[in-house]
Amino acid sequence: MTAPASPPKKVRGEPILAVRDLVKHFPITQGVVFQRQIGAVRAVDGVSFDLRRGETLGIVGESGCGKSTLARLLMRLEMPTSGAATLEGRDLFAARGGELRRLRRNMQMVLQDPYTSLNPRMTVGDIIGEPFEIHPEAAPKGSRQRRVQELLDMVGLSPEHLNRYPHQFSGGQRQRIGIARALALRPEVIVCDEPVSALDVSIQAQVINLLEQLQDELGLSYIFIAHDLSVVRHICDRVAVMYLGRIVELGTEEEIYQRATHPYTQALLSAVPVPDPELRDNQNMIRLIGDVPSPANPPSGCRFRTRCWKAQDVCATQDPDTVPRAADPHPSACHFAELRAPASPS
Amino acid sequence: MSQSAVQPTPASPTPEGGHLLEVRDLHVEFRTGEGVAKVINGVSYHLDAGETLAVLGESGSGKSVTAQAIMGILDTPPAVIRSGQIRYQGRDLLTQSEEQRRQVRGTEIAMIFQDALSALNPTFPVGWQISETLRQRAGMSRGNARQRAIELMELVKIPAAANRLGDYPHQFSGGMRQRVMIAMALALNPKVLIADEPTTALDVTVQAQIMDLLADLRRDLRMAMILITHDLGVVAGVADRIAVMYAGRIVEHADVRSLYKSPAHPYTKGLLESIPRLDFHGQHLSTIRGLPPNLMRIPSGCPFHPRCPYVQQVCVDVVPHDLVLGDGRTSACHFAQEVRDDRAR
Numbered sequence: 001m002t003a004p005a006s007p008p009k010k011v012r013g014e015p016i017l018a019v020r021d022l023v024k025h026f027p028i029t030q031g032v033v034f035q036r037q038i039g040a041v042r043a044v045d046g047v048s049f050d051l052r053r054g055e056t057l058g059i060v061g062e063s064g065c066g067k068s069t070l071a072r073l074l075m076r077l078e079m080p081t082s083g084a085a086t087l088e089g090r091d092l093f094a095a096r097g098g099e100l101r102r103l104r105r106n107m108q109m110v111l112q113d114p115y116t117s118l119n120p121r122m123t124v125g126d127i128i129g130e131p132f133e134i135h136p137e138a139a140p141k142g143s144r145q146r147r148v149q150e151l152l153d154m155v156g157l158s159p160e161h162l163n164r165y166p167h168q169f170s171g172g173q174r175q176r177i178g179i180a181r182a183l184a185l186r187p188e189v190i191v192c193d194e195p196v197s198a199l200d201v202s203i204q205a206q207v208i209n210l211l212e213q214l215q216d217e218l219g220l221s222y223i224f225i226a227h228d229l230s231v232v233r234h235i236c237d238r239v240a241v242m243y244l245g246r247i248v249e250l251g252t253e254e255e256i257y258q259r260a261t262h263p264y265t266q267a268l269l270s271a272v273p274v275p276d277p278e279l280r281d282n283q284n285m286i287r288l289i290g291d292v293p294s295p296a297n298p299p300s301g302c303r304f305r306t307r308c309w310k311a312q313d314v315c316a317t318q319d320p321d322t323v324p325r326a327a328d329p330h331p332s333a334c335h336f337a338e339l340r341a342p343a344s345p346s
Numbered sequence: 347m348s349q350s351a352v353q354p355t356p357a358s359p360t361p362e363g364g365h366l367l368e369v370r371d372l373h374v375e376f377r378t379g380e381g382v383a384k385v386i387n388g389v390s391y392h393l394d395a396g397e398t399l400a401v402l403g404e405s406g407s408g409k410s411v412t413a414q415a416i417m418g419i420l421d422t423p424p425a426v427i428r429s430g431q432i433r434y435q436g437r438d439l440l441t442q443s444e445e446q447r448r449q450v451r452g453t454e455i456a457m458i459f460q461d462a463l464s465a466l467n468p469t470f471p472v473g474w475q476i477s478e479t480l481r482q483r484a485g486m487s488r489g490n491a492r493q494r495a496i497e498l499m500e501l502v503k504i505p506a507a508a509n510r511l512g513d514y515p516h517q518f519s520g521g522m523r524q525r526v527m528i529a530m531a532l533a534l535n536p537k538v539l540i541a542d543e544p545t546t547a548l549d550v551t552v553q554a555q556i557m558d559l560l561a562d563l564r565r566d567l568r569m570a571m572i573l574i575t576h577d578l579g580v581v582a583g584v585a586d587r588i589a590v591m592y593a594g595r596i597v598e599h600a601d602v603r604s605l606y607k608s609p610a611h612p613y614t615k616g617l618l619e620s621i622p623r624l625d626f627h628g629q630h631l632s633t634i635r636g637l638p639p640n641l642m643r644i645p646s647g648c649p650f651h652p653r654c655p656y657v658q659q660v661c662v663d664v665v666p667h668d669l670v671l672g673d674g675r676t677s678a679c680h681f682a683q684e685v686r687d688d689r690a691r
Binding site for chain 1: 404405519520521522549550551552553554555557558576577578579580581582583584585602603606607616617618620621622623624625631632633634637638
């Protein structure tokens with residue numbers, strides 16, 4: 001196929017990216033010459049969701065839950081062990097050559113660390129203009145410099161900064177450069193992997209506001225990966241909570257933050273320190289014991305059962321599906337899904 | 347004491363007369379090839395027995411350097427302590443010999459760090475590392491030190507402590523490593539614990555465990571704690587008082603409740619308004635414009651003036667002194683009262 005038969009209609013709210021049963025196992029090998037596989041790290045283990053046009057989908061979870069591997073799969077930096085993903089109806093993992101290049105144009109990434117994700121030996125103009133070298137059809141040669149200046153202006157940097165090097169910028173400004181680079185090819189989907197967690201508090205708000213403003217202006221869809229639940233609540237329309245390679249709960253911002261039914265989500269939310277000393281005494285925190293189990297050897301049945309206060313025998317034998325539950329109609333992977341008793345009013 | 351004549355508060359060798367730990371007008375600079383960075387510019391704070399003081403600031407504000415100066419672990423050079431005093435139980439640590447300071451370090455004031463993996467030695471088992479302190483400093487025998495190391499690991503709630511004595515740091519999870527480091531810091535029963543971003547590298551559920559542990563230990567062992575952090579949420583949960591640092595100065599100092607309720611410095615106010623809250627949705631996220639200053643070129647007058655919404659000509663010309671607002675509150679802002687009442691309105 002050289003060109004899509006008819007350009008898809010861009011309706012806000014329709015699924016733009018569909019992910020089904022995505023699995024990525026990293027082999028653990030032993031031996032030097034004949035490497036035998038002795039196990040696998042199940043980084044992503046059956047993840048399904050839709051990203052709708054124009055929305056921000058948050059993916060939250062603790063370290064090791066597989067959220068960054070998921071991002072790398074969606075960018076096709078890794079190939080999945082099994083499962084499928086389609087971007088505007090086209091298979092992300094079957095695409096080759098020119099089709100893959102077109103897919104990649106439509107999906108870009110903003111990385112966590114603004115210090116290591118920019119080449120120190122390239123000027124800002126070269127960094128932001130580099131996507132045009134790979135995708136020359138995106139901007140004709142003569143207009144590239146103007147386009148780069150436009151992009152700098154769009155992310156709130158001065159167009160005169162074109163010839164500076166990354167070390168001449170602060171962390172927040174570097175993250176803006178990373179965002180400009182991601183926007184260069186006018187993508188529709190941007191995967192943001194912890195875009196603000198390396199930034200200071202006073203700078204973080206500037207970058208969050210920029211991301212929101214760009215979404216309004218350009219109609220972007222974001223996958224926003226973060227561990228900071230307050231930031232995710234602020235920016236996201238829908239939120240997926242991951243634990244050990246699975247999505248354990250998926251819902252709108254309100255469903256997750258006010259009507260969570262999965263015990264892990266409830267514990268995660270209750271552990272976030274609230275910046276208000278008046279609430280420190282009546283915060284009814286759920287204290288989880290222990291650490292996240294190794295993804296190389298996840299518990300049988302429900303993966304959260306080893307840390308869950310509701311665990312019964314059925315949790316060890318039967319793996320709960322992420323399906324709507326009686327307690328609330330959004331998907332939750334718990335046999336005993338129920339709403340939490342409301343916190344004491346404040 | 348000989349210095350007491352020149353100080354406004356009488357310094358006595360016991361904590362009753364003065365404070366347990368007091369930093370007075372500390373100035374530290376870093377002399378580098380590119381110039382002199384004025385990292386600490388007149389920091390004063392104090393800590394009384396049994397209380398928790400939070401030192402809040404962004405990267406480069408000087409919060410960790412102050413703590414390193416207290417511990418005597420600043421790299422000199424490039425760091426130079428220009429002037430000031432660090433008084434522990436009335437004695438100025440900065441005038442003491444290295445040997446005298448060594449006696450204070452660990453036994454009186456101990457410190458835990460952000461990154462436990464790089465703070466622990468990867469080539470020795472953790473049990474050995476905890477008991478080394480006890481053998482070297484408390485003169486314990488191998489067997490006694492080992493027994494005490496197990497007790498300490500139980501104190502910080504490491505499960506099956508006796509079995510894990512021989513494990514190496516990489517065999518522990520992030521939260522457990524942090525517990526090992528806390529156990530090492532507690533080995534010699536210090537009266538002051540300095541915690542430098544103790545939970546920044548940890549996930550929220552583990553962060554909650556470690557903060558709980560620190561609060562319990564502080565209460566049970568009657569320690570005073572200096573908590574250095576950038577996280578306004580963590581501070582709200584544990585601190586008694588807060589010192590907010592900006593560009594090497596303390597810009598606001600208050601008890602925790604009044605500071606969150608009515609910040610009296612524009613920087614504190616800006617910080618509180620720029621964090622998204624878990625318990626609200628759809629709030630407008632206001633920002634502090636601009637960037638933190640380059641410490642080699644700190645702006646004239648108030649160092650915050652280029653970013654401040656309340657800025658007037660006086661802020662550019664005159665360095666604001668600490669304005670006392672009552673209840674032990676101070677704010678280094680020419681318009682401290684206006685800022686405070688602005689929010690209360």
